[in-house]
Amino acid sequence: MIWLTWRQFRAQTLAAGGALVLLALYLVYLGNEIRAFYDSRIANCAADACFIARLDLRAEYGDAVLGVGAALIAVPALIGIFWGAPLVTRELEERTDRLAWNQSVTRTRWLAVKLTVIGLASAVLTGLFSLLLTWSASRYDQVIGERFAALSFDSRNIVPIGYGLFAFVLGTVVGMIVRRTIPAMAITLAVFATLQLLVPTMVRQNLMPPVTKTVTVDSSVMNRGVGLNLKQDNTFEIRGYTVPGGWPLEEASPLYKPDGSPYTGDDAKPCLANAGDLADGFACTAAQNLHFEYTYQPANRYWSFQWIELALYVGITALLAGFGFFWLRRRV
Structure with missing residues (x-):
């Protein structure tokens, strides 16, 4: 099953790996540019020179950092749409479900292997992207000091791993229920985008008493x-x-x-x-x-918020996966 999953999923894996390599090259370049600016104008600055240097840093690199951060937030949504939603609906629409779920490979085992292998790929992809961006923007974040801002928090360190896992399993479960690929993609995008708007504005600030x-x-x-x-x-x-x-x-x-x-x-x-x-x-x-x-x-609560939100998304993902197994066995 693992080899079969790789064979079916290798095109998407190679495409994602190629995109990540190109992105890594840009982030290494961007990170080195920001570090050079920091070393030359901020590391030993004083008084008004520091203030002006901070303004110049934001003006010169702010759009690039925000743009790459927005791209990272979009990656889990793309994973849910293109990796998760078609996972089951493709088998149902092409009438290959009876062949895939034969007596030697039960539907439960089939889903478990698919969720494990592709879910791990989702976590690795978002985790590596986040690691690269966190390193690249570290000097920028150090100077500007907006780590709790929604776009910065959502695209740094460990939280994006939870987003990737959640989006993939969400797309898979929605596909099971809807049984049509295009509607499942649309619903997955709508649910994920809504949650990404609600959590930073209404939930995150209450994860710990202010x-x-x-x-x-x-x-x-x-x-x-x-x-x-x-x-x-x-x-x-x-x-x-x-x-x-x-x-x-x-x-x-x-x-x-x-x-x-x-x-x-x-x-x-x-x-x-x-x-x-x-x-x-x-x-x-x-x-x-x-x-x-x-x-x-x-x-000093930044990392606490990162771990709490990661645990929250992983917990929701586990519940969704459990529901997916139930639905696949009872309804599909």
């Missing part, structure tokens, strides 16, 4: 590019504050005075008189001892 801390608005906070926004109710909120490497869960936080009451436009009038001098305005605001509540996921 941390909330009280931040005092001092000169170090004011000099980190934050902005104060006056709302319609005449109270202020602060925007743009981040903890290095962390994942902020709120775009803005209400600003409070030392007694806990909201900071209002009337309270800000003394500092607005110094608006012509930015440094004096910052110093005036910092002297008012303001504070706000900041809710976030700390940077």
Whole structure:
């Protein structure tokens, strides 16, 4: 069965391997370019030169890193569409299921070997792609510091392995139920894309309880590019504050005075008189001892989130596979 599976699957394997080799060559080139930029302009920079260098790094390589990351997120979807969905439907549509599932090779054994061999290929393909991209973009990620951003998190380290496994088994099970290749492909893509939108926006941030801390608005906070926004109710909120490497869960936080009451436009009038001098305005605001509540996921939880989400997808994949065996034996 393993040899037969390889014979049937070798064209897809060779095509995927060839694409991965070409991609590896580009990622090695991109990684070396980013490292050269880092060594020449960022490694020993100081003050304003570092700020400008970071902007130039994002401008020069940001689109390339994001583009390759988006391609990696698309790979599991393609695996589900072209490897998973036709796996059973092809046998049913071509009427070869009775020949494939004969007395010496039961349908259960047939499916087990197919899921194991092709599932392993799916994990290896996405894992190698992710490993290459993680290495290539490591200096970029180190400087820009957005590892929790949806596109970055989904395309780095170990999480893509879970996506590849899940998409393949999802396509296989959908194909069993639908029994038609094209509809199965469409449904697989729709389900996988929906899940990839829901998990980063609604599920991931709740995998671990967030941390909330009280931040005092001092000169170090004011000099980190934050902005104060006056709302319609005449109270202020602060925007743009981040903890290095962390994942902020709120775009803005209400600003409070030392007694806990909201900071209002009337309270800000003394500092607005110094608006012509930015440094004096910052110093005036910092002297008012303001504070706000900041809710976030700390940077040291990154790998915990990676392992939890990988385990989540592997668990769902195992449940789908179990359902697939049941459906194949009882319904197909």
